[in-house]
Amino acid sequence: MPVLNWIGKEQVVNHDKDVPFRLLNKVSSLSTKEESENLIIEGDNLEALKSLMPYYAGQIKCIYIDPPYNTGNEKWVYNDRVNSPEIRKWLGKVVGSEGEDLNRHDKWLCIMYPRLKLLRDLLSDDGVIFVSIDDIEVHFLKMVMNEIFGDGCFIEQIIWKNKFGAGAKTKGFISLHEYILCYSKKEGFIKDIKVPLSERLRKMYSKKDEKFEKLGPYATWPLETTSMDERKNLRYPILYKGKEIWPKKQWLWSKERIEKAIEENRIVFNENKGKVNIRFKGYLYDESGELKKGTPISIYDGPYTQEGTKELMEIFGKSVFSFPKPSKLIKNLINITINNESNKDAIILDSFAGSGPTGHAVLDINKEDGGNRKFILVEMENKIAQDITAERVKRVIRGYSYNGKKVAGLGGGFQFMRLGTTLFDADGFISEDVTFKDLAQYIYFTETKTALNTRKIDGLFIGEKNDTEYYLLFNGIKKNVIDNKILRQINKNPKPKIIYADRCLIDKQTLARHKITFKQIPYEVKIY
């Protein structure tokens, strides 16, 4: 597979590993009163995503990101502290426009690469990521995503017609669209993608028959196909009032299937001026009572950017953010994969949160179907994070007024977080602020690459994975020393055990007999 190369690539491909782990601190004054698992994190997403890793690795069902498109007007600044003289020259400088800044695409790719890697690691095996982008970077982005996710994980390059008509500035063509790239975490995992029926399709289900009680109203579709492939077994006559009805080309279904459908009153014959038109019925619910769904198409005609602007304008009563995405667009994306019963408690992440349409979309879908989906939003600019992202979400949670009209709140809450101290201090010791739970989550993650279920922590025991048990002595628990008393406390089973502690007073033979591996804090705490 061809791969893309650019200035700085070599230095950033593993930069996600060098980013320090920082703790996430709740800011109560900026959080809603209601305790909530929804998070709004103020900070650079490179550090924020890394900090989320011990808690959420492999657990995010849906990621939507809308990074800077690199238009030359965004005034974004390259700020990643990558250890390379070439890249250090870029630090703190605004990325210029085409023609002025010869490294603008290199810088953009250097920003995106480590973030996309972290995002991939946060996705669950059945998770998907959507990335909004336009013509400036779409081809570079696609190559990089093929490299990071694997080209087999590419699902679609959705074309989003985002404008109703021509904008003020056009070049040659009137550009009315941008793209949303969609990739899955695992190849072949996402096969049958469904979406809720559109309002237009839903309205087509309007007729009733004797199956109404069970299957709801029905709509009809032609039984004849215009498909170009020729299948001889689909070309045969159907008998109606003693007359043979032939398709122009062929029928959709086999003879046996149609005969059975006629018997079950699932076929409709419409006679008009001697011509018989044959249609089959489709019901709104299936036999198990599930509402019918549709298959998404790769072109979205709207919702338009103007709707996003209007939506935000109504929430704030004034313009506060340029080109916000309409929350309905993100609702459509979330609905693609995860709007089903089993996904009603999915976690949805947006690490370029801006005005917060993703949080809005999640709350809206929950309100509609009673789900308990959670969102995690990350925004770097503190003024945006506090005054726009969090404020918007707060307003849609509580309700707001626009032009004297009251808009009801969607309910819910969020915790506002900031990035705290790093897990390790400058001398390589565990920082003073780190709690038992923080370190337990970190250690469990570095050992197993999965997030710890903190509810399973029981004294020294922090968790189990692949038949290995993990223990931690930290923050004064039994002076952080493994001794005979500790040995008596740990589980009496033959499973291998890894115990993190400051010191161990047990001899090697005894440890081996109990299948215990002692790992010394901080020296053997892996840096992820």
Ligand SMILES: C[S@@+](CC[C@H](N)C(=O)[O-])C[C@H]1O[C@@H](n2cnc3c(N)ncnc32)[C@H](O)[C@@H]1O
């Ligand atoms: C294109 S806007 C996203 C707009 C958002 N989808 C909306 O509809 O409001 C990109 C946002 O990401 C933020 N951002 C840029 N770089 C970031 C970073 N490294 N970490 C976190 N946020 C970042 C910007 O401040 C900006 O608010």
